[in-house]
Amino acid sequence: MAAPLPVSPLARPMPALAPVAGVRFGAAAAGIRYTGRTDLVMAEFAPGTTVAGVFTRSKCPGAPVDWCRAALPQGVARALVVNAGNANVFTGRAGFEATQANAADAARLVGCAASQVFLASTGVIGEILPHQKITDALPGLYATLSDNGWADAARGIMTTDTFPKGAVRETTIGGTPVRIQGIAKGSGMVAPDMATMLCFVATDAALPAPVLQALLSAGTNKSFNRTTVDSDTSTSDMVLLFATGLAGNPPIAAETDPALADFAEALDSLLLELALLVVRDGEGATKLMRIQVTGATSDESAHRVALAVANSPLVKTAIAGEDANWGRVVMAVGKSGEPANRDTLSIAMGGVWIARNGTVVTGYDETPVVAHMKGQEIDIDIDLGLGNGASTAWSCDLTHGYIDINGSYRS
Amino acid sequence: MAAPLPVSPLARPMPALAPVAGVRFGAAAAGIRYTGRTDLVMAEFAPGTTVAGVFTRSKCPGAPVDWCRAALPQGVARALVVNAGNANVFTGRAGFEATQANAADAARLVGCAASQVFLASTGVIGEILPHQKITDALPGLYATLSDNGWADAARGIMTTDTFPKGAVRETTIGGTPVRIQGIAKGSGMVAPDMATMLCFVATDAALPAPVLQALLSAGTNKSFNRTTVDSDTSTSDMVLLFATGLAGNPPIAAETDPALADFAEALDSLLLELALLVVRDGEGATKLMRIQVTGATSDESAHRVALAVANSPLVKTAIAGEDANWGRVVMAVGKSGEPANRDTLSIAMGGVWIARNGTVVTGYDETPVVAHMKGQEIDIDIDLGLGNGASTAWSCDLTHGYIDINGSYRS
Numbered sequence: 001m002a003a004p005l006p007v008s009p010l011a012r013p014m015p016a017l018a019p020v021a022g023v024r025f026g027a028a029a030a031g032i033r034y035t036g037r038t039d040l041v042m043a044e045f046a047p048g049t050t051v052a053g054v055f056t057r058s059k060c061p062g063a064p065v066d067w068c069r070a071a072l073p074q075g076v077a078r079a080l081v082v083n084a085g086n087a088n089v090f091t092g093r094a095g096f097e098a099t100q101a102n103a104a105d106a107a108r109l110v111g112c113a114a115s116q117v118f119l120a121s122t123g124v125i126g127e128i129l130p131h132q133k134i135t136d137a138l139p140g141l142y143a144t145l146s147d148n149g150w151a152d153a154a155r156g157i158m159t160t161d162t163f164p165k166g167a168v169r170e171t172t173i174g175g176t177p178v179r180i181q182g183i184a185k186g187s188g189m190v191a192p193d194m195a196t197m198l199c200f201v202a203t204d205a206a207l208p209a210p211v212l213q214a215l216l217s218a219g220t221n222k223s224f225n226r227t228t229v230d231s232d233t234s235t236s237d238m239v240l241l242f243a244t245g246l247a248g249n250p251p252i253a254a255e256t257d258p259a260l261a262d263f264a265e266a267l268d269s270l271l272l273e274l275a276l277l278v279v280r281d282g283e284g285a286t287k288l289m290r291i292q293v294t295g296a297t298s299d300e301s302a303h304r305v306a307l308a309v310a311n312s313p314l315v316k317t318a319i320a321g322e323d324a325n326w327g328r329v330v331m332a333v334g335k336s337g338e339p340a341n342r343d344t345l346s347i348a349m350g351g352v353w354i355a356r357n358g359t360v361v362t363g364y365d366e367t368p369v370v371a372h373m374k375g376q377e378i379d380i381d382i383d384l385g386l387g388n389g390a391s392t393a394w395s396c397d398l399t400h401g402y403i404d405i406n407g408s409y410r411s
Numbered sequence: 412m413a414a415p416l417p418v419s420p421l422a423r424p425m426p427a428l429a430p431v432a433g434v435r436f437g438a439a440a441a442g443i444r445y446t447g448r449t450d451l452v453m454a455e456f457a458p459g460t461t462v463a464g465v466f467t468r469s470k471c472p473g474a475p476v477d478w479c480r481a482a483l484p485q486g487v488a489r490a491l492v493v494n495a496g497n498a499n500v501f502t503g504r505a506g507f508e509a510t511q512a513n514a515a516d517a518a519r520l521v522g523c524a525a526s527q528v529f530l531a532s533t534g535v536i537g538e539i540l541p542h543q544k545i546t547d548a549l550p551g552l553y554a555t556l557s558d559n560g561w562a563d564a565a566r567g568i569m570t571t572d573t574f575p576k577g578a579v580r581e582t583t584i585g586g587t588p589v590r591i592q593g594i595a596k597g598s599g600m601v602a603p604d605m606a607t608m609l610c611f612v613a614t615d616a617a618l619p620a621p622v623l624q625a626l627l628s629a630g631t632n633k634s635f636n637r638t639t640v641d642s643d644t645s646t647s648d649m650v651l652l653f654a655t656g657l658a659g660n661p662p663i664a665a666e667t668d669p670a671l672a673d674f675a676e677a678l679d680s681l682l683l684e685l686a687l688l689v690v691r692d693g694e695g696a697t698k699l700m701r702i703q704v705t706g707a708t709s710d711e712s713a714h715r716v717a718l719a720v721a722n723s724p725l726v727k728t729a730i731a732g733e734d735a736n737w738g739r740v741v742m743a744v745g746k747s748g749e750p751a752n753r754d755t756l757s758i759a760m761g762g763v764w765i766a767r768n769g770t771v772v773t774g775y776d777e778t779p780v781v782a783h784m785k786g787q788e789i790d791i792d793i794d795l796g797l798g799n800g801a802s803t804a805w806s807c808d809l810t811h812g813y814i815d816i817n818g819s820y821r822s
Contacts, residue, residue: 342470407734
């Protein structure tokens with residue numbers, strides 16, 4: 001294996017991950033691909049835990065994605081098993097059998113139906129998952145599950161990640177304090193929809209599965225589906241949200257219940273924090289880009305324009321070079337295919353409007369923009385001047401580091 | 412300015428570019444941006460020359476693209492003026508005025524209507540084109556136009572190109588020999604539709620403008636629209652095809668005339684040769700990738716799958732690393748959004764089928780594939796196993812060279 005990657009300069013320290021009532025996590029070294037590190041993560045959830053999920057839109061999803069999609073309609077989860085190092089993708093019948101075997105393993109330990117076990121795998125594509133290693137490791141791992149296993153879990157699911165990722169929110173539902181806590185992994189093959197990553201969030205809130213699903217879908221649309229590292233969508237992406245119900249909040253029947261407003265806001269902001277942590281760990285990233293589009297004919301159109309800019313290799317290399325090359329932003333807007341009018345288009349970087357209504361601003365002084373480009377967080381504003389549609393996307397720069405990481409043999 | 416780039420390892424020598432009856436080319440140094448090299452190209456066409464054009468689909472096209480689009484419906488061309496170093500894009504009213512002035516300059520010299528002058532600009536976006544420099548240089552340049560100016564023209568339109576690009580075909584229409592000859596430039600911001608580049612082709616065939624347009628549109632769809640370097644579409648792309656009529660072939664009324672079959676085939680192959688020369692000069696390219704998709708539900712679907720693979724940074728970096736990482740091909744097929752079924756998907760590299768029907772081929776021996784990956788021309792075959800749709804796309808690898816070229820200040 002290659003030497004460990006240096007930690008991203010955009011890394012953020014892990015927050016303290018406290019227990020979430022009804023959730024026990026742990027990690028073990030099963031030797032699936034890596035040596036000298038944990039690569040197998042398990043969680044057990046209290047009886048009655050509801051679950052929601054959002055999955056990759058890839059037409060070639062991995063076997064664990066198929067498994068979770070099939071299990072989700074029941075809306076009940078008792079366990080989660082995740083391995084790193086092998087994605088169990090494009091593995092045919094063997095891949096399906098691996099999911100069956102490992103779900104059955106976890107179900108036996110927890111004492112639940114196999115369909116209440118959720119599975120995720122991340123790593124190399126096309127190699128048969130050595131599921132017996134997981135079978136062998138699970139009993140020992142199960143014995144170590146703990147309220148305090150969150151940080152270990154965040155580390156155990158990493159692949160090319162250079163730092164573990166977690167986020168916490170404390171909020172209330174109908175006056176009852178509830179906690180939302182999540183971990184994520186991902187750093188390449190990251191694009192909507194979904195950003196190539198795994199994200200597991202749990203809360204002690206009591207929420208029916210359909211409500212949970214509505215909240216999660218809305219939250220991922222505002223977070224993971226607005227971030228991109230390299231436009232490449234993984235076969236294995238998923239976000240799972242588990243609600244143990246042990247907080248004892250008043251019953252909630254619908255996602256439109258006003259008592260949910262704070263919770264929804266906290267969940268949205270937690271998901272965005274985790275999504276941005278993934279971008280911050282984008283392979284080779286040295287700068288975080290925020291692209292804000294206004295004046296589009298619709299929000300959806302603004303979203304597509306923002307992503308065209310966020311994914312443009314020429315914009316991303318310019319940012320890497322600390323070059324306020326707004327001409328490449330014009331190019332990327334133009335290629336998006338969305339309604340745009342050159343003569344109403346305005347572009348700002350670092351809050352300074354460089355071009356207004358189709359031409360460079362008279363007396364444009366590059367000095368403050370040049371200073372902004374030297375920072376770690378780069379803001380690009382694009383006003384299409386056509387309507388009221390708005391959206392924001394996040395990306396990172398494209399550097400030699402990306403080539404180093406992905407151009408070496410079977411990274 | 413940065414030091415000159417090393418010539419692409421994929422470069423091809425320029426063929427001998429002989430005269431095309433009715434076409435006189437030349438190049439001059441107008442000092443628009445570069446020093447010590449030609450940056451202004453002019454051509455004069457014999458009276459009666461017909462013209463066809465295909466332009467960028469960018470929503471933010473440059474002023475010269477607007478100019479040519481407006482002139483094209485007349486179908487008549489007497490002159491072409493091209494500058495390198497400044498794209499005259501996002502230059503507002505000043506950009507329009509520059510096109511007016513330079514078209515009038517050329518019209519005066521040639522003795523034609525300004526609307527019979529075609530214009531193209533390539534280079535930096537957002538800077539006002541110093542059109543007076545072109546006005547000043549054109550009379551001297553016009554005096555030097557020559558039947559043998561093609562190679563000079565191919566050099567004069569280069570920007571980040573590392574080698575000049577030309578191609579020739581000799582064919583017949585109704586027994587009359589005709590010549591087709593073209594030059595092209597482009598190496599980055601290259602993607603459909605159109606590949607970011609300029610391409611000028613002339614023939615001495617006598618063909619009405621509508622017939623010429625039909626042939627050109629069909630030919631670019633099979634060539635430039637199937638090539639990509641970095642998925643970024645320029646604001647300035649164009650392919651122009653001029654037909655002077657001096658070959659004296661029998662009259663042709665429609666593109667469906669069987670007498671045109673050889674000409675159409677020759678034109679298609681010339682356009683593909685020029686398009687591939689652009690990919691061979693892709694910024695930082697060290698390998699040319701050919702992605703052939705079969706078994707799709709339609710040709711159009713196959714085209715989109717091929718482009719998803721051709722544009723995937725993870726596939727492109729794997730090729731750069733000489734890694735037969737077919738898992739990334741699976742990923743790219745999956746993200747294309749086109750109909751695909753994991754369990755009928757097959758992938759070959761270098762003609763060796765690695766995965767068949769959703770899983771790795773039993774006893775797959777990587778040895779011949781590893782040898783293929785070390786070559787300069789990489790073949791990837793993808794059979795979706797669903798229908799009869801097929802398409803081919805070409806791309807290049809993604810290397811440190813791309814970052815070097817595009818991550819430096821205002822390259």
